[in-house]
Amino acid sequence: MTSALFRRLCARFLRPARPREPSPGLRNAFARNTDFGAGNCHCCCASTRAVVPRYGERVKTPPIRVTLVDGHGPGPAVCAAVRAVLKATAAPVEWDRQPVSVHRDPTTGRPIVNAELLESVAETRVILHGPVPDTASDGSQVSTTLTLHKALRASVGVQPFASVDGHRPFGHVRMVNVRDNVSGEYSENEHLVTPGVVQSIKTVTRQHSEAVARFAFEYAVANGHYHVTALHKANVMRMSDGTFLKACRSVSTDYPDVDYREEKLDKFCLRVTNDPCRYDMLLTPSLYGAIASAAVSALVGGPATVPYMAFGSDVAVFGTMYDGPAICRKDVISEPVINPTGIIRSAAWMLGHLEMPDKRLLIETALNETIRQGVKTRDMGGTACCEEYTDAIVHNISRLS
């Protein structure tokens, strides 16, 4: 993807597109339920003034077909929750449910996703997926999410973190991570030099780094982020991480209103726990992005509460961060709990992307209201099971709409 094309892509995804504004009553309810109200939004979970990424021409005629992958573990349960919530909002979405599996290409040994899933996404161009297995069909370890991102060329990831009112285990945390999804350490370029000696090659290109950085700065401007922090280890990997930083610095000069900063990854991991407020938007290469996201998601109540998006030139991927049962409190370790918060938030994002900002706002308001009412899953310190939690959200949706 060329930088110019990517820039146009960013502009298309991020341009203000609000065909249907939410009603004043709903907006007030949202403002009451969260401090992400109008004028204070630094995160994409906020809605009243957030810019809604849009999909394009294909999706304008309802019903809109969306590929849905249940995944494994808690996947079927959380995807059932999403379907119930979207049904309650009467969103004109038609699910194309597909399985996901990864096997290795017999000639190259590289992991590839099952063809029927790719065919479905080629048609729908929007995919929502639950937790996906981290083993290939031959039993070897694999990152299914990465394989999917590469197959769909979803090269930029966006992960918003926001502790919701009523569940703030580490205080008020609000951040967004814009990351490269597919290059750097995730190039998957490895070889055996001699038995017992292996090399992994991390490839960083100026062009791709600039494209990701431009996406991040466009996003920052569109969503009111006031500073962007690039994470790196350029004191060790001077050339590769140095190339990434040079690209970020170069792009940052085009956005004088956004403060640009740099931080070493290990220092970030150290500081974010004690003082998350010092970060607003993160701009990260592939592996560092995964680590930073994991570190921050622990501060907002676990990965099960965090949505993620990934964008390519003609596809949008929505999902959650976890790839297993959401276990994040010591007292519930022995008993896996299922928390659909992240994927419901992700589905709300998806509706925004599909030009339904009112429905996005409705879901987010109902979700926040539910947590404020004390209906929480066990990993959030409550007693509700996944179904009870979903029912409460659905009830709040019908009450608010």
Add this chain to the structure above:
Amino acid sequence: MTSALFRRLCARFLRPARPREPSPGLRNAFARNTDFGAGNCHCCCASTRAVVPRYGERVKTPPIRVTLVDGHGPGPAVCAAVRAVLKATAAPVEWDRQPVSVHRDPTTGRPIVNAELLESVAETRVILHGPVPDTASDGSQVSTTLTLHKALRASVGVQPFASVDGHRPFGHVRMVNVRDNVSGEYSENEHLVTPGVVQSIKTVTRQHSEAVARFAFEYAVANGHYHVTALHKANVMRMSDGTFLKACRSVSTDYPDVDYREEKLDKFCLRVTNDPCRYDMLLTPSLYGAIASAAVSALVGGPATVPYMAFGSDVAVFGTMYDGPAICRKDVISEPVINPTGIIRSAAWMLGHLEMPDKRLLIETALNETIRQGVKTRDMGGTACCEEYTDAIVHNISRLS
């Protein structure tokens, strides 16, 4: 370094060597001041039954010469604190103070440490250093610690984490990280493919991974660690991280009493914040070790409270984790504070290494007693400056000895 040689090295470093046992009174004082008392020690900060790494034959005749590098920033202040504390214990240590600087080799471009420092360490074989600058003489970013480790062939790092009684911002955390210091991402092997395209080559060898793993398991057995968790990203870097894991698994079969586990790095970063008790000893490749250490050090009160050691075949390096002012609480961000806890702990380790376990115990007991008395630096929530804090430790040493 061959694996067999490294094994002998481990055995030498870690064999029980207690020429002078601490007095019962001091041992009781230590047990009163910390829960690292006899029988409960899972960390090297514990002393009463911890195995003391020893240096070898050279150091037996006092005074023992030790290379001391003040470093930059808070370095001179914390090194002055160390000198005062060691003087109070009457440890027969003679400092050989040296500056540190890094410049680039004009032919290879690789960073190299100043020759006088290396000559000093070649003689003393023990070095204690404060925070070191992260810029080379030409102003470019560089990891001075890594350059030093490579120059001294200090290939294995040991970092113990323990929140002390009286300062537990995230509850009771106790862990130790044994890490590879010099290979993997830290190979510093990079090249320009074509303008704008850079590759970093991460080299992992089975032999070196086995040596590090064996060091870790020997250490675990000697110090009573009951499980070892290897951190990896083998779902993405299957061959390189896979080689590391294979080596760890292979070595773990020789130590049936130690439980061996594996965890993905991002999952670790997520889980450690919410439940640090699930980890006992970490076994990490180079970059992942730095990230894990940073994440854990945030949980025990900041890097300024954490000591580190690095071992090579004929050298021992002692230092602290931070490379700048210890800033870890929001309310003191505007004002750098100097906290010598980490380097004083590190000096105590050094005395243990130099076959003075009674003095090591004395320093650790006095340090814990000081914190329990409420004398803390500002980053630990107290009001004492570095000098007041050091004076209190010195006072406790003279009271206990």
